[in-house]
Amino acid sequence: MTIDTAFLSVGELAAGYRSGAFTPLDACRQAQDRLARLEPDLNAFIEPMTTEVLDQAKRLTQELRQGRDRGPLHGIPVAIKDIIDVADVRTTFATKAVPPRHAARDAECVARLRAAGAILFGKTNLLEFAAGVAHPAFGQTNNPHDRSRTAGGSSGGSAAAVAAGIVPLALGTDTGGSIRAPAAYCGVIGFKPSFAALSLDGVYPLSPSLDHLGLFARSSADASIAFSILNPGVAPARPSRKPLRLGIVGNQWNHRAVQAEVRAALDAARLSLERDGVPLTEIQLPDPAEMAAALLDILMPEAAAIHRSTMAKSADGFAPGTRDLLETGTTIPATRYIEAIEKQRRWFSAFESVMADLDAVIAPTVPFTAPDTDPALSTEGDDEIISLTHANLTGAPSVSLPLRTQGAMPVGLMLTAARNRDSDLLSICETIEGILSHTA
Numbered sequence: 001m002t003i004d005t006a007f008l009s010v011g012e013l014a015a016g017y018r019s020g021a022f023t024p025l026d027a028c029r030q031a032q033d034r035l036a037r038l039e040p041d042l043n044a045f046i047e048p049m050t051t052e053v054l055d056q057a058k059r060l061t062q063e064l065r066q067g068r069d070r071g072p073l074h075g076i077p078v079a080i081k082d083i084i085d086v087a088d089v090r091t092t093f094a095t096k097a098v099p100p101r102h103a104a105r106d107a108e109c110v111a112r113l114r115a116a117g118a119i120l121f122g123k124t125n126l127l128e129f130a131a132g133v134a135h136p137a138f139g140q141t142n143n144p145h146d147r148s149r150t151a152g153g154s155s156g157g158s159a160a161a162v163a164a165g166i167v168p169l170a171l172g173t174d175t176g177g178s179i180r181a182p183a184a185y186c187g188v189i190g191f192k193p194s195f196a197a198l199s200l201d202g203v204y205p206l207s208p209s210l211d212h213l214g215l216f217a218r219s220s221a222d223a224s225i226a227f228s229i230l231n232p233g234v235a236p237a238r239p240s241r242k243p244l245r246l247g248i249v250g251n252q253w254n255h256r257a258v259q260a261e262v263r264a265a266l267d268a269a270r271l272s273l274e275r276d277g278v279p280l281t282e283i284q285l286p287d288p289a290e291m292a293a294a295l296l297d298i299l300m301p302e303a304a305a306i307h308r309s310t311m312a313k314s315a316d317g318f319a320p321g322t323r324d325l326l327e328t329g330t331t332i333p334a335t336r337y338i339e340a341i342e343k344q345r346r347w348f349s350a351f352e353s354v355m356a357d358l359d360a361v362i363a364p365t366v367p368f369t370a371p372d373t374d375p376a377l378s379t380e381g382d383d384e385i386i387s388l389t390h391a392n393l394t395g396a397p398s399v400s401l402p403l404r405t406q407g408a409m410p411v412g413l414m415l416t417a418a419r420n421r422d423s424d425l426l427s428i429c430e431t432i433e434g435i436l437s438h439t440a
Contacts, residue, residue, distance in 0.1 A: 005030050006165035010076055010222040013168065017064055017075050024064070024075030028057040028119060031077055035122075035166050043141050044151070044160040046082045046092055047123040053077070056119045063117070070117030072225050072236075077121035078113055079161040079170035083130055084213075085202040086110050086120055093204060094138040095128045097310050097317030107202025109171060109213055109230055116229045121167050124157030130173055130206045131303060132377050133321030140373060143185060145409055149370040152182030155216070156374075159186040162216045169226050170216045175206045176295050176377070177366075177388030179214045180400040184412025185370035187402040189217040191227065191426070194419045195395025198230050207302040209341070210295065210392045220399070220429035227422065237426035244428060246273070247283040247354065247361035252387040255288065257367040265403040265411035266364055269436055276435045283354055283361060286347055288386040295389040296377060297332055297340035304329025325377070348394040348419070355418035360428050363387040365400040365412030387414055397422040399429050403436070 005013060005027040016022045035048060060075045080086055083093050085103035087110075092100045106114060114120065128135040132154060141156035143149040144164040151160040155172030159182035162170050172179045174192040183190020191214050198213040205211055215230070217223040224237040253266065274280065285291075304311075304326045311318070311326055318326070354361075366384050375384045391398035396419050400412035415432070417425035 006034055007218070008168065009219055010072065010168050010217075010225050013076055014072055014074070023061040024119060025054070025057040025061045027075070028053050028077055028121070031121065031166050034164070038144075038164055038166070041142060041147050042144065042160055042164060043139050044125055044157040044164065044166070045079070045122045046094065046125050046138065046157070047090060049089060049120065049122045052089070053119060053121055060117055060119065070115070071229075073113065073229055074117030076118050076169060077167040078118045078226075079121050079124050079158055079167045080110060081126055081155050081158050081170070081172045082123035083126060083173065083204040084110060084171055086123065089123065091123070091204070092138070093129050094126045094135050095317065096135060096137050097314050103202070105202070108199040110202065112230055112232075118229075124155075124161055124170060126157055127154035127374060128319050128322045129204065129307070130154040130175065130178060131322050131325055132374070133319045133325070134374060135319040135322070143370045145187065146370070149372055149409070150185065150374050152185040152370065153374045154178040156182045158216050159183055159188060159190065162186070162188045162218060168218055168222060172214055172216060173203060173206070174212045174214050174392065175210045175299060176392055177385050179216065180388055180398060180412065180414060181366050181384055183216060183400040183402070184365035185410065187410030189220060189223050189402070189429075190400040190412070191215050191217070191223045192391060192398045193227065193231070193422050194397045197397070197420070197422055205306055207299040209298050209302060209344070212392065220401070220426050220433055223399070224423070224426040224430070227426065234423050237423040237430065244278045244431065245357065245359045246278055246280050247358045248280045249285050249361050249363040249387070250282045251284050252288065252363040255367060255386055257383070257386055258364055259368045261405070261408060262364055262368060262411050265405050266413065269403055269413050272436055273432070278435070281358065283358075285351070285390055288389070291347075291389040291393060292378065292385050294340040294343045295385070295393055297336045298344065300325060300329030301332045301337050302329075321376070344393045347390070351390070351394045351396060352418060360415045360417045360425060363414050363416070365414040369409035369411060391416050395419050397425045399425060401429055401433065
């Protein structure tokens with residue numbers, strides 16, 4: 001009898017490979033069949049790399065048979081956001097402003113995955129240049145739970161690929177929540193590590209002061225395994241055994257924008273934590289509207305500078321919304337940009353002080369479930385990024401955990417820790433996953 005490998009964890013796939021229950025080639029064939037059934041309605045992949053995937057799977061299957069074992073990611077399919085270079089595969093950036101570029105070499109993150117035996121399972125759809133708008137030529141990635149809704153952005157293709165059972169892991173980028181928002185909408189783990197914890201070599205920039213490489217997974221344990229491969233300086237995290245000390249971000253948790261179905265899921269999670277004896281201390285972070293404004297005052301000028309020559313040559317190739325964002329970036333005064341950078345530094349120091357007595361803080365990832373289309377960036381403080389911007393501004397590691405909602409659309413619970421406490425944060429997330437699963 002054929003074993004269905006969709007939705008298996010990294011550990012379950014690895015155990016199946018080594019027991020002989022199935023092979024990396026079996027898993028990839030099943031994944032490609034699943035992708036063919038779901039596309040184009042899902043619209044998660046720009047380049048599925050069909051032939052390359054099977055070639056990799058055959059080689060890695062043979063290696064295991066010959067006794068060569070590259071470790072926990074050997075034969076594990078991983079999807080790659082299409083602003084990340086994969087050697088000899090086109091990178092489109094989901095734009096028509098520039099022609100697709102065939103990378104001469106792998107991005108450093110891709111090279112690490114390849115060396116660890118991971119199977120590079122295609123390039124995923126995204127918002128144009130990760131800047132916040134779906135280009136009409138590529139379209140929106142739709143949500144696996146409801147195809148009439150978005151999977152989120154900008155890393156929506158990667159989130160949808162994991163949520164739909166095509167791959168257990170996927171790479172994304174997060175400049176203002178671009179991993180964690182899609183993770184919340186799609187009901188998967190979205191992990192934005194600390195600033196500079198993962199190399200951005202070979203990853204096309206949006207805003208160098210805010211850009212982070214990160215990943216999607218189905219569990220914190222899987223995210224930890226992948227993180228340890230991408231950052232060899234850390235070991236896979238283990239569930240925390242010490243009593244947790246959590247802060248609850250009052251001005252995000254109780255924000256007026258949080259909708260009723262999200263509120264119900266959050267309050268149920270909070271009750272589960274309290275029943276398990278986890279103390280929750282209410283804290284306040286800077287005003288969400290002020291943080292959103294500061295983030296955009298950094299992001300938009302930096303993005304405009306990066307795309308200046310392309311805008312001069314082929315502005316009509318951009319989606320109108322992307323073009324508007326880049327044009328706005330050229331109008332922001334240098335004094336506003338400098339003031340935003342100063343706030344960023346001040347908020348980093350303030351958050352470090354807050355975290356001196358806490359292991360992590362919790363907040364809603366986004367205040368609503370997946371909308372029909374990707375929300376526009378805003379400084380109103382009532383939109384998608386009310387809780388997301390702080391971790392980008394401070395460079396703190398942050399994870400969106402999926403909450404069970406009994407058949408409704410997914411909701412995300414966001415945990416954020418002090419900078420460079422990435423493994424500790426993943427350990428805490430694994431512990432909380434256990435608490436929430438026992439009380440669901």
